[in-house]
Amino acid sequence: MSQPLPNHLLRLLLVEARWTGGELARAVNLAAAECGIRTTYDRTSVSHWLAGRRPRPPGPDLLAEVFSRRFGRTVSTADLGLDRPLPRQRGPATWVPEPVDTREELTLLRQLAPQPPHGRALVGSVYSIAALSVPGWPPPFTPPARPTGPYRPGIADIRAVEEMPALFSAVDARAGGGLARRALASYLAHSVEPLLGSVLRPVQHQRLLVAASQLAYLCAFMCWDDLLHGAAQHYYRLALSLAAEGGSSTDYAIALRGMSVQALMLGHRRQAVHLSEGAVAAGTGVDPLRRAFLHGQLAVSRAVEQDRRRAPQTLSAAERFLERAGSPASAPVGAYHLAALRHQQAEMSAFLGDRRGAVAALTDSVHLRPAEERRSLAVTLARLARLQAQDGRLDEAVATWHRFLDARTTLRSRRIDRAVTELRNQTRPYRRLPQVDALLQRTASPPR
Template identity: 45%
Template sequence: MSSYRRPNQALRGLLGEAGMSAAELAARVNAIAAESGLVLGYDRSAVAHWLSGTRPRDNATALVVEALSRKLRRPVTLADAGFLPVPPGRKDTTHGSAAPFREDRDEDAAHGLGQLATWPTGHTVGRERTGRGAPLRLAALRLPPYEQIATSPLPAGGPPEGTRVHASEVQGIEAMARVFHHMDITFGGGQGRRALVAYLASDVRPRLHRPAAPAVRRRLLTATGELAYLCGFMHFDDDLQGLAQRYYLVALRLAAENGSPPDYAVALRALSVQADALGHRREAVRLAESAAACVTGPQLRRAFVYGQLAVAHAGEGARHEALRALAHAETMIERAGSTQDTPVGAYHQASLLHQQAVVRLRLGDERGAATALAASVRHRPADERRARALLLADLARLHLRARRLTEALDACHRFLDARSALSSSRVDRAFTDMRGLLRPYGRHPSARALLDRAARTSRVREPL
């Protein structure tokens, strides 16, 4: 039996308002999906089906409204785009407020953690595959400066209920933050990410609703913010960009609730790193500048923020601003003298050298970038296996571009050594890129041996 489909006039109207063709919308949807590691092949014929009334499959609706939002420079919802009905039991929240601080009364950090635990984020493999399409929302990066947050009280959640939170409970959460941090840097974001999602939702979130002494409450918010940050980074490392952003925004909200400018700056920095990695250079600079404007506290924490500001400026080609921010980071790390023991915002000489390498590369100094990368690998702490692998992949790429095959092959072998124990989409992507770059050298015996080794260790990692 044939069914009647009503043409999607709302979507057609948005396309006209945006001045976009069907082919351009399809290309933009594919590009946004690629930010989360998805390879889609939509074309103008797919958009024609949507215009005729067919609803895009799976989470493609979120990709479509994000593409329209970015083009129109305003939030577009599923309802705006004519993608109704929304699945039962779910609100049309594809795009909420432009900032995470102008939500309904119930939209506090605890509520956000509970909502995120229900998203397709690794509880089952099947759900994970669809959740990978959740896009980064550019509109959500239009964030208020900390000064505005400090003078505008945030909407509160419900009154505290239950027994008081004891300091020993917070000590347990702080200890878990160190455990998840070590797991992440050593084994990659795909290892333990689902456990952290569950821990935040089931163990930590209920404590946010319970009464606590002011000092205990501050420690609880700080520890929860660190875990939300780590959860965001683990999603980022595994190319789950939309969910990574949402956890970062929860960390930002917790810092605001806690009245902590340094933690607010660290969350802004994380959003800047993510925006920069996905090619949103202007947003990366703006977020890094906002972070630098409110960061206070230890010199290493400030260097952590200013190093990212240098990277972001270099991405825009702003040489003077990039070198000035990098000089600030260098001065601060020299003044600090000792390292930090913290699961969030840790910064050391290897971190600075990596940022120096990125800045030099973006400003056209490839040889200087290679030197800094090699030094960063040497100074990298032994347990930072993922960082070492990614640095070696970048170093191999630079050596190949300079036709230094021997050095490139050495870096590639060391990369393969580190990769074996890692569960990280970023590392997997670097592995695929490395094999592609080496194929033109396939007749060289040493390169052939490396390609053979890579083939033996090749694996398609199931999302965790």
């Protein structure tokens, strides 16, 4: 059996990046963790790669992604001497938009849909900075060839798909993304995708595209809530493509906003601002409620960038749009209300260094949060408790954490699970206090 040849391409890139083998391994492990993948690479792993061994998937794609981030340009697996090039990625530093290609995004549906017996297909997709380079509204778009097959679904089929966003949104809000994301992914792949390839009248086809875009957005949000960031990014891009083909600037803007929230969570600040600005620009003609929804995220992303002038101005604009909207209308995607605005006000205040203002805004958000939004309530309580503890208000923080643990009992969300881990880490230095010890003992038991 012949020995593998040393990987000189990888070695040259490692030198260019000024990384040690251990630093490269840590970067890959962090990128994997973004996607819900646990890897334990170390400098020995890197030595094996340099000697010519090819890491198992998704290792090559993870390596390409971390080098792309390091250099601000696209590095493919072929550039790394790992054979398979990454498709259609462009350098994030130049923000060159890619044309919308709905059919290309739809081909991913069946690959991402959970397969029996374990349903693990959603795990393993790599989050890509280059994939955040998307066009604004209206995007460059060439309609795909219209299908000519014999299947003609009826209006009842279209209405059934249109009813699904509200159903899945309600389940997500009450139980978290971990409960229904597999079901929604399978529904998109095995029920919606065949309908999109069927023969329909133009009006029916447009209605189907808009409903499918909303379902893709919800699936992205569920994956994001369950910390599957690579899969979430694929579904966000699919939502963009379907909204573009369906001519829905509203749903296009909402998907851009979702991508901004995800980028901000992962620490990609510049991209988050770019995406939220694109969302607001795409949503200039939408209803006031959704304009408030879009401006709230732009305010938060500007606060992360320490834009002390425009962040509060943007949040004030969101508040004015919300006042113009009157009574909040129920919507499966893009729903917004005063509790959400107060949460974003708190995030903005915290990023700008106003911890007390953030605590006050989160307290208001908890009081205003609708009862059916259990996951959002838990997220808000966890954030409030952390800020109270940082402000030296330990007794208040412990009481808030207990409320958080009450709220989490019915939730399936890795975002919530991570909040429990953060709770333990933040309170462990005070565990000799009886109230803290009781709290920590409660976190040791799984939720009922």
